[in-house]
Amino acid sequence: MKIRLRLTLLFTFLFAAILLAFALIINFSYSENREEKFYKRLQQRAITQANLLLDAGVHPSVLQLIYRNALNEEEVAVFDTAFNLIYHDGPDIDKVKETPQMMNNILHKGEIRFHINREQAVGFLYHHKGKTYIITAAAADEWGLRKLQNLQNTLIVGFIASIILTLVAGRFFSKKALSPVSDMIEKVEDITATNLHLRVPEGNGKDEIAELAITFNHMLNRLENSFEAQKQFVSNISHELRTPLATIITELELSTIKPRTAEDYKATIALALADARKLARLSNDLLDFAKASYDQAEITFKPLRVDELLLDARMQVIKANSNYQVSIEFKEEIENDELITLNGNEYLLKVAFANLMENGCKFSSNHQCKVTIHSTGKNITAHFSDTGIGIDLNELPHIFKAFYRGSNKTHAQGNGIGLSLTERIIKLHNGHIAVQSQLQKGTVFAVQLPHL
Template identity: 35%
Template sequence: MKIKTKITLLFFLISTVGLILMNAAIFYFVSEFNFEDFFKRLEARVRLAAQINIHPNEKSVAYQEVRSGYLEKLVNERDYVIKLPQDMRNFKKPIDLPDAFYNDILKKKLKARYNKANKFYSGGYFDTPYGKYLIIVSATDPYGFRELVELRKVLVVIFIIATTLTYIAGNIFSYYTINPLSRLIKQVKNLSANNLHERLDEINGKDEISELVHTFNNMLNRLETAFETQNNFVSNASHELRTPLTIISGEAQLLLTQKQLEPETKKLVETIHNEAEKLGQILASLLGLAQTGFDGKKQNWQPIRVDELVMTVVGLVKKIEPEGTIDINFSSLPEDETKLYTEGNANLLQLALSNIVMNACKYSNNQPVEIKVASENGRLMIAVADKGIGIPIEEQQYIFEPFFRASNTTEFEGYGIGLPLTLNIIRLHKGSIGIRSEEMAGTEIQIFLPVVPPVS
């Protein structure tokens, strides 16, 4: 999930929780206010009911007139006037209400309130010269209930509108927050070994993004210096080192043609010639390894059909290892020929694959080597399997390090450069390498390359 989406969702979540809490608080306090107001109206009627009903007289008539003339008649309003017995054990509840309601009135001598399903009850205790009385007034509040229903609808509508606006605001907020970072990512993606002299656009300010830009530019300065140093070394080495090696090898070869050489001298010259040839091979491998460290100039890239690449590599390897046995398995090739193509530098891919195939022939003592080609999930797979000495499991993680050689390869000639060079080439082509190996059972190396259909 992108940071922009995370910021939007976080902003939306926080705002939504805040809106829910605010709406819940509004609904709660409004409903509490309505309930409190209605209960106070009932309590006033409890007192009037006591004045009117406990001992009717002239004052009672006046209270009745006040109640009838000035107080609104509540919906389903009803008075309960209960004279309490001397022995409270004989008291029976006149209305089916909770015991706590009657306990508050009769034992604690407090006002009591109760409501259920929009039915409200208010009661009081009155100790008069005419006896002890329990007065209860009940009524319903449909108007207040409708107000709460309407309030709930209004709050829901406001919540939907507010959350929608919050999501839009979150998108705008995240866009302007991440936009400088998005521009930075776009500029970084355009950088390569060919334009390391370019720098990211400086951003005014002292925030984290401006510090990140400054850090990137400092890193680019160091990278440019390192690449220039490496490039200069590769260029100089290719000219300055190859020339004397070629001279040494040529002079030694010329010296070997002399018939008057003593046997011991001829043996020494042969050693010089062989070691110069080895040094030349090592130098060529090192230069290839260094050159593939760059991100590659694509002007030489072209569509490459993998089955044809395998056939070419097999032909090259058989010229070098004529005793090797190589079986090609094309049974898993796709019917659609466009799925057999990738894009890259044919010479580099031939070098990478031939390194693997020659290793398979060499370390299996020329036992049969199988090459299988398949295409699935948008990737091409080239698997090279042998029945050779295998690689110790604890050493398999190091085989792609330059100059590393497994402990069981001492009897075989090599320099430990082929596989690192192969890995660099495959990575250069946006591919990957997998390996499965068991000591004394064999090794299988799988190369995965992206399918890039040729342009018609």
Template identity: 45%
Template structure:
């Protein structure tokens, strides 16, 4: 069942339930009001006849005549009066005697002073009434034809109104459910038009500040991330194809050259060295791409634990210098003495990759191949600064250096893949940290990494 039909159904059922309860309450109130009002009329009629009989010269025969002649026209009340010894004093029509008074009834009247009950649609009232100090048992009964007729009119009106109301509610519910879900329907149509080839399209958010606008905004934000991800993948594939093609082509060329004719041992050795160099370059590139993929993991999928930043820095510096003996890395730990100051929740492997990239970059783009690393605390962060005295980064390129595969004007100074700084930024973001860069003209570059303390 569609959402529109479910809304219509629930709206109809809920409204009908409210209407039935409301109309039932109206009918029940009218029924009780009629019942109570007629009992009051019975009581007044009975007391009036008692007073006429005992206070005036009007005899019982005259009262009985009035009752018989008006019984069918005015729905006359049938009244019976008994003395304290339960002896009949007056009865409108003994031969009719609709209410059969019994000793049990008189006993109940004695105990409760007043009783009320229904008998075949007739309302019957019995009570004790004192007249000039003498108690009398009085019973009165009558059929409220007029009141029942009014109740039937009310009942018929309620049933007809409910029938038309249900029809109107169904039509109204369908109209409003369609109107309410119209933006959702439009979103569905717009979403069906979006594919991998036109991820730039967006859903209309509308002007109303409601949940539907929030849904459209959330979906558009998702599309924004997907579009960036697709663009990044396209760039990634294009770059990988380009970077791998170059060493592969060189390796194939070297091998074809070696196979064209017999070569000297020295020539074969040189060919092997060239192929090895290209292979190492490919391996390094693939390792970097693998690390880049890991840095794109969801935070919830990465294993974090409490580690010391200074230990990761020490391990990273040793690894960088092991792979590049000409690099010099100076670690300055003078600004901290308590190990608690540099404890962070992190993934040691990824953090080591980020630190190694920053150290390698600093050494690579400095003529003295030297990087100075310092560690301290700043508020609730552990601050690690990587400084070099290299060629620096132009001001126009500072906001682009973390873009995937971007290589600036210094690309001619040293080889690189354009992934390193992007990888560092992703790792720092994964650790909920911050990274800032300063590169004054001709004064080298300083990268500042801030990581939340444990």
């Protein structure tokens, strides 16, 4: 069931319930009021007829004649306290059919009211000139009942007409209220991977539907940026893979054109092996880059000591490059292990730390990198500093972009993934990385991670 129909039916149901309750209250109130008024009128007419009999001395036959010639008039009977009948409008009809039990009930209560089929009946005590009489009267309120029936018919017709009108109006207003959603649906159907620049209309920018449209547009912005980044990433990967592959193919093809000496073949193999290692390193970096792009919920985290991670990363860097030197020191003595323990992924953090150490050694003439650990109340901060060639101030905003390589690329080989990978890993651990650098003086990377 569509929201528009559901809203229409819900609104109609609520309105029908309220209208029905209102109609029932009106009907009940009018019915009670009509009945109460007729009881009083019936009692008053019975008293008038008793006065004609007792005061004016009108003969009973005359009163009975008047009763027989009247239309829908009340039937009145007068008794003394001994239950002897003094007067009856229609003894042959006797609508009330007074019984001793009824008469006793009137004597004890003073007045009783009851129904005889469609007719209302009343019995009460009447005091006249020192004597007490029991009077009963019964009649049908034909005029009042007709008015009640007319009121009920009017309420029923009005209720049905109101429900129909509510359905029509509800459908119209729900369609009008949800028209921005229909516009959004039409616009969304036009959005594909090739035209992610399109956006859904945001309406007045104030109601909930506008908030939904704004949120959806923000999601489209992120998707568009992600697609663009992915396209750029694929383009860069293609370029990075094509260069060493083309070099390997060229070197091998040249070696097959004509016979060469063993030394020439060794040189060709060495060049091909170097390019193959570049490809292996690029493949490993891309794999780590992909792992760092996972959702945090899909990566295993556990408590880890930062100093142990840094020592393992240092060993990994020195093992791969024996001429590199990495020193690790604490800025202050830390007695509480929790201050240097964080919740993270061991493999990814080692990759991030090893990248920073390797960069520091790679771009320094003395191939040295110094790591300083500092712990505060909430975070662990590690500074990776070197005395290398530094980074140009204009290039600092771009160094964390994938495949970006600055002007210092001539000093060392690389593929431009390391720093981008490191930043993703740090952010994945709810951390922050910053850089300060001066040309020919060195660079300092500050990594801040929350501890337990």
